[in-house]
Amino acid sequence: RKEVEQDPGPFNVPEGATVAFNCTYSNSASQSFFWYRQDCRKEPKLLMSVYSSGNEDGRFTAQLNRASQYISLLIRDSKLSDSATYLCVVSLGGGSQGNLIFGKGTKLSVKP
Amino acid sequence: DAGITQSPRHKVTETGTPVTLRCHQTENHRYMYWYRQDPGHGLRLIHYSYGVKDTDKGEVSDGYSVSRSKTEDFLLTLESATSSQTSVYFCASTQGSYEQYFGPGTRLTVT
Numbered sequence: 589r590k591e592v593e594q595d596p597g598p599f600n601v602p603e604g605a606t607v608a609f610n611c612t613y614s615n616s617a618s619q620s621f622f623w624y625r626q627d628c629r630k631e632p633k634l635l636m637s638v639y640s641s642g643n644e645d646g647r648f649t650a651q652l653n654r655a656s657q658y659i660s661l662l663i664r665d666s667k668l669s670d671s672a673t674y675l676c677v678v679s680l681g682g683g684s685q686g687n688l689i690f691g692k693g694t695k696l697s698v699k700p
Numbered sequence: 701d702a703g704i705t706q707s708p709r710h711k712v713t714e715t716g717t718p719v720t721l722r723c724h725q726t727e728n729h730r731y732m733y734w735y736r737q738d739p740g741h742g743l744r745l746i747h748y749s750y751g752v753k754d755t756d757k758g759e760v761s762d763g764y765s766v767s768r769s770k771t772e773d774f775l776l777t778l779e780s781a782t783s784s785q786t787s788v789y790f791c792a793s794t795q796g797s798y799e800q801y802f803g804p805g806t807r808l809t810v811t
Contacts, residue, residue, distance in 0.1 A: 620798045631790055631802035632743070675742070679798050687733075687758075688800065692742035 591615060592691035594676050600697045605666045609694045611659040611676030618689075620679035621652055623661050625672045626693065632675055635661075666698045703727055706791050706803040714811055719778040721806050723791030729801075731794045732774040734758075734766060736787040737805075743790065749774055781810045 594611045601607050613621075621638035636643065638650040638659055649662040659676055676691035703726035713719050723732060734746040735758075745758030747766040755766050763785060765777045774793075778785055786809050792800040 622798065631804055633802070634799050637799075687745065687748065688798065690743040692740070 591689045592676055592678050594674075594691040594694045596692060596694060598695040598697055600699060601666055602699055603666055603668060605698075606662065606664045607666055607696060608663075609661045609674055609676075609696075611661075611691055613657050613659070613676075613678045613689075615678065615680065615689075616657060618657075618678045618680070621650075621659050622677040622688075623648075623650060623659075624675040624677055624690075626675055627672045632690075635674070663696075666696075668698050668700065671696055671698045704791060704793055704801055704803040706789075706806050708806060709804065710807045712809045712811060713781050715782060716780050719781050719808065721776045721789055721791075721808070723774040723776070723793075723803055725772055725774075725791075725793045725801075725803075727793060727795070727801070728771060729793035729795045730771070731796070732768065733792040733800065734764070734774065734776045735790045735792065736760065736785075737790060738787050746776065746789075778808075781808075783810050786810045 592613050623635040624632040625635045626632040636645050638652045640652050642651045647664045651660045673693040673695045675693045678689045680687045705724050707722045733748045735743045737743050744760045746764050747758050749755045749768040767775045789806045791803040794800045
């Protein structure tokens, strides 16, 4: 089983739509969770961290379910500028400082 | 954004030649990482460093070596490049939180 699995997409949505991405991870000792965004031919950049209580940043909401080892990202009122690949990222447990496992990414294309 | 640069940004080389990629950061971050990104695989860790002269292997370290003689510089060397090492290479750094800051990447083609 892959350590971090995501639906690769692509998700093609119209402007203004709400879109949700899901991610599952296999290592139950994982301690920290993130969503990164990667634009075409660019480097990944942190979008937001994911907390057990859920967290929101403007149009973006992230949720974590530790029991199911499941992470989600909800984007409301999609903008053209949201078009990118979204990477689900999980830390290795056990003190591996800063070592992250990246999912392969979900591609989002927002159309006018 | 963290000040992290990579050089060269693009390189074409022949099979069997040695190649060194450089990562330079101006944030005084303790931890530095080298990843490769390939279609269908996502980002995979090659090597990482947790301090000057302290390095360790990642998931796909075979055929690669690294060195870190100064906090700001982390070098990745392909001792004898192979076509399977054609990839986009990203360097990243962090001070201690899990947020990693990435460089712009190096596109390496091995012919």
